[in-house]
Amino acid sequence: MRLLIDMDDVLADTGAKILDVFNQRNGLQLEKSFFEDKHFYEYIKGHNSYRDALYEPGFFRDIKVFPDAIDVVKELNEKFEVYIVSAATEFPLSLTEKMEWLDEHFPFISWRNRVFCGDKSIVHGDIMIDDHARNFENFSGRKILFHSMHNTQVQGYERVKSWREIRDLIGCAGKE
């Protein structure tokens, strides 16, 4: 079975860095939990944007790994054909940085199993773990939404909040 795992806001806590930039630019001190009952993209419309920071050199290089992500992906990699699939071509400088980041934290995922694309409808597999529901639209396999401050109001998908939950949910589903 082929398992497709997203990077930003699934393996990497990109949201934490984005929120830091957003807070700095707006003189705020919001925490992720603030968005548990709000539409993130609606809320930020009335504020200074963080978007251009994503195009700056180095933005994606030092993002923190989510707790347990390394251990659980290592386990799943024994059971599934794991591919890391990141919608990254919008940010050209991020590509080499993301390779370095994966080399540092997930060296057991070979370059053969890394995909950087724009529109994810081009990839296929059996299970997709992603934080953006738009990536599920043309995906025929099982869809698992990774909880994130920007998707708290999204409904209709199996949702996980941690890598431990993912282990419990699909840890035994590989090797089929």
Next chain:
Amino acid sequence: MRLLIDMDDVLADTGAKILDVFNQRNGLQLEKSFFEDKHFYEYIKGHNSYRDALYEPGFFRDIKVFPDAIDVVKELNEKFEVYIVSAATEFPLSLTEKMEWLDEHFPFISWRNRVFCGDKSIVHGDIMIDDHARNFENFSGRKILFHSMHNTQVQGYERVKSWREIRDLIGCAGKE
């Protein structure tokens, strides 16, 4: 219909640059035509390798575009859902260079339609144009082999030698 187009030795004349490096390192003056009746990979085994040059900064940035590639891809892009799919993650520095190269020569192919991967079995589509038969192995669509000095001895595939030939072959097959 979704058309997947490779970069190296399909859009970009990577083989010409590789042969330059190979000739320099071996005191030779071979031309591509030398390999028309030989197995390229067998021949080079007894010589100094060009491989490490592929990992050097800048290698992929100034490669020449094949004749007519820009015009024909522009035409096909009106008829097909065109994706550029490059097995590039083996060469991390190439990723940003390949984005810049596409921005320069194929700006009409959006970042949304660019894919950099390792193993191409992860992508799906209706037609694939590639110079490596290994990329056809798990592909269920139509396979078109782009003639290259390293695949002259490969048999069993529809083969094209130029972008004009591709236009003649599939130019009318889009919009289905």
